[in-house]
Amino acid sequence: MRADTTWVELPNSRYPILFETGSLSNRASAPNPLKEFVGESVLIVSNQTIADRYAAPLVDMLSGLKVDLHLIPEGEVHKTLGELERIIETLLRAGHTRETSLIALGGGVVGDMTGFAAAIYQRGVPFIQIPTTLLAQVDSSVGGKTAVNHLLGKNMIGAFHQPEAVLIDVGVLRSLPVKEFAAGMAEVVKHALLADADYLTWLEAHIDAIKALDSTVLTEMVRKSCEIKSRIVAADEKEKGQRALLNLGHTFGHAIETLVGYGEILHGEAVAIGTVMAATLSSRHGLIHADEVTRIESLLQAFNLPTRVQQPISVDAFLTAMGRDKKATAHGLRFILLKALGEAVVVSEFDEQHLNAVLSESLSG
């Protein structure tokens, strides 16, 4: 059992990320690390697969409280207002008051929906994140972004709602499918690229330990990623400026997800391809060297990530899909480019020819 805490400091609040390896994965009996963060009743929101594995140890951890469980169907396609209303209905039917807490036990879909349900149930109740995928541990656990999808666009309906605490047990990653672990690594590589060249070198040096799921190395990695994200979010909680840097690879990535279809490609896989596209665009603008693009591509490939689309995508369809991305401003597209490995920048003026060249090249499959 390893206990350790990183604090996310925001302008008007702060919350801890509790690293407790074994707390769920080994059913380690220990003092409830969530004790001070929950009220007298709790609704755990999860999906069947995760609940089968970890609901029991979590319920044990919360013994003494009124605990209810709500399962949502798996997959991004179910991240809808309709499913959200079912969570609200469970809360109302089971008589949860404003003093209740929600706990998100699962990956990004569970976290986004639980956080949003907590944001709007009776105009806001507290919630706790227990991310069970690597992507959720390094990405969704910091930032307070919650949302559901609309048929016309991803994450179009949501709120900023910070958790009371995040509990991370890297031991749960042992039961994560290899493909999903890889998808999480796309965000980890992104963090290094946009903010910390040393971290990039560290990742390159620890490829084997990371892939072998060494607990100590994974905890260090998740913590480094959370710290980077946390610094950026603290400077820009409501995503007005600097936080846009976190969207490195995402303008392209979201368009890929939209066109390939949610469920056909993992978010992290789309981000990996989008990151290479952003790096290539950066290189075409003379910001980074072509060798550095190759270095990024190699690292992503080392973590079993795709770096190109599998099937060709039409450039026109892609441009349309990007136009609907919510990070687009009314004035046109903007991109996050790399000035160097470890330093990203928001660019709203760019060379259309370079963009078209990158799209033709990268979308040919």
Next chain:
Amino acid sequence: MRADTTWVELPNSRYPILFETGSLSNRASAPNPLKEFVGESVLIVSNQTIADRYAAPLVDMLSGLKVDLHLIPEGEVHKTLGELERIIETLLRAGHTRETSLIALGGGVVGDMTGFAAAIYQRGVPFIQIPTTLLAQVDSSVGGKTAVNHLLGKNMIGAFHQPEAVLIDVGVLRSLPVKEFAAGMAEVVKHALLADADYLTWLEAHIDAIKALDSTVLTEMVRKSCEIKSRIVAADEKEKGQRALLNLGHTFGHAIETLVGYGEILHGEAVAIGTVMAATLSSRHGLIHADEVTRIESLLQAFNLPTRVQQPISVDAFLTAMGRDKKATAHGLRFILLKALGEAVVVSEFDEQHLNAVLSESLSG
């Protein structure tokens, strides 16, 4: 044309209430008072009746901007997540980005839904309130509470989201049905009762002018009410403590609405009855004198408000309905009682016998 401004000061923000008599009701051509508060595109949300009267002058006022209009069906029963999703769909189909603004043109239902849509569209965009009912002018325009109903309870899904500005034209009250004007007066009397004995006396002295819809008197009244609400909200933006005082008459009122049925009784009418019930309970606890209850009842009646239920309601059903009120805490019911005319207090310990006596008496029809 009369221009005047009251500022609502909150811990982290402030916004103006602009009193501009004639701006909509006389189609008075004047500089756009909303100019500095809107971006480059606007979605006006309203209903058919209000839009027929005031959409044209509002669109004139906003000339030069991209302006879209979304109509919602009239009535509290349509304040649902489903109707909310339609507003979101209009925003997406018309290509509104994060730089858009929403304008609520209508009464409480329009204000609640538009504010909530603004709170969650792309995780939050600005909105402006143009309340066209007295209730909305004195109540919804200050406070930032937005919500939709769930079949299992009123306002169970929502957010705190403050407007950028509120535009009030008391001239629009001339086209308001008499019954709805009266409903608004219930909140006005409530404001006087809970915070300002002088205001109560002022109201008693201006009954005729108020009922004659004298613009100067109405503007003064709306401003006084907004100032009282604004002071209370400023001290307690997220409704953790003092703000509960604004619920005077509402724990009873909501139960009446639930049991009589939304649409069968106006919110303000239920609040008027609930206020008399709260006053009677205060008197039974020896806090105020029975004569003062009569004084309250007379004032409400002078404004054509009901002070008793029309049909008998069962005490048991009423208690159950109150238990589901979201202002109830897990520990039991709490009431807002009057310590004096002009001073309210939150009470969670009270005499069950007194409560039962008040319920039996007041709910007998």
